[in-house]
Amino acid sequence: MPNSTSARLNLFLLVLLLSLSLVSLGIGPAPLGLGEVLGGLLGTGAEEERLIVQQIRLPRVVLAWLLGASLGASGAALQGLLRNPLAEPGLLGISASAGLGAVLTLYFGLSAVNLWTLPAASMLFALLATLALYGLTRAGSSNLTLILAGVALSALAGALTSLALNLAPNPTDAQDIVLWLLGSISDRSFDDVRLCLPFVLAGIALLLGARQALEVLALGEAEASTLGVDLVRLRVLVIAGTALSVGACVAVTGTIGFVGLVVPHLLRRFVQYRPGRLLLPSALGGAALVLGADIALRLIDTSRELMLGVVTALVGAPFFLALVLRSRKDML
């Protein structure tokens, strides 16, 4: 039965995620074995192991979970809402807009005013971007319109971010801004996790609340509405959920693209193409993908550590290109 395959998929992804988490806690300048990792995690190991695992490596793992789950779930939810498999927070400029919000607070020195200014600005800009996209593409528009709207929005956010970079008064500010462009989860502490955790959890809860309605939306807005789906509530859930989760993550990690595109696409067939059923696996799969990419970039021997956003873009962009080639007939 579909029900149990869906449960099996979620279980598989959860096990994968936990295994990757243990690997991620083990690798680094001081490699730790499984026993040492578990000892450090549970507080039964040596003081040094506890410090490395709990204070240095665990925040990175938790951030990877939050970021991947946000991008995966919001990608799947946006695809369901817009009934378009190419919708994704990165590609549509939602992440870039959230990044712009963060950069602007940095540039104008507002981030020093209050700890929460930066995530609040990120979420606000993500919300504005999502609303703009929805407004531009709602009337059953084609893939082409959606992508063009996304490209325009990304370009605008990118241009304004570059402007801030260009005018940045000193090199340190410029470096901070570059970070938002590239995206990374290294050298983060639990303070960073705390900054985004409540919003990410609230956002993902909103997205999951849209599951049933997204299923029915496969029939189109008119039929879904006559089946009792509250379209306004559905839109609010998806748009607010995306803005909260993606906006809060970007405030801490910078913009990281393509996760929301790749993950739902890979998992869709395993949930029999049901848009609502796709949400939870996409959250788990997104977390696993981000964590996997983060492990990979730490294992690759480069003179300077690669940035996570660079790695996901290197993998995601060709994937997107392949998807475009495959659906080219449909798009034009």
Place this chain on the structure above:
Amino acid sequence: MTLLEIKGLEVELAGKRLLRDVSLGVRRGELFGLIGPNGAGKSTLVKAIAQLLAYRGQILLQGRALERIAARDRARRLAYLSQEDRVHWPISVQDLVALGRHPYRGSWWPGGGSPSRSDRLAIERALEATQVWDLRARRIDELSGGERARARLARLLAVEAPLLLADEPVAALDPMHQLRVMELLQAQCRLGTTLIIVLHDLTLASRFCHRLLLLHQGKRVALGPVEQVLTPENLRRVYGIQALTGVHEGQGYILPWTCEPSVHFAAREGASI
């Protein structure tokens, strides 16, 4: 007994009046056809009944104003099949039909659980009635046009609402599938369901519908049994055509035959009515 009553219905969209003072009553167990040329307001009328458009006037279901019935409750009393022959994701036929049970599912998180026994039975009945039982595990994008039309119809039937609305359910089908779908709808009526369908094909309308409403430029031209609506005068005036009429197996039918150029032109200009 009247199931649905419409009084003085007016619909205006972007400054254009699409329906003007339309009144009608639909009886329980009736197969009621909406006919009229392109742009007559047939789809608009169905959408207004389905509460998809803002309107003035009254639409009463069993004496209760439809817009005052809560959405979920209304969804159990009235089911709607749109003209758009499209399902947006390649889900299976079974999953598609199961969407018809949405009005009966709990709204609480996480997703209303698995379908109840009555849901499963309703889904099975719908799959069997539309003869798509054998296709239930197939993906909707792998079906032929006729199979997809029946699968979408099964989704409509699965709601098990007393009133079904279907906007051109046979428009894109070949004659065999047209007849098959119409016979399915007829069978549903015999079971007590009331159906309002938009039809373009006058022969099918005359063959299957109990009563017809003929619309033209948003206004009601005729309402009643087939032979009172599809009169030579109405056909000439509204459609600008002449039709053959006949009786076969005790039932009247009509067959559009030629257009009347002068009248057709006048009708297009909106001068003759």
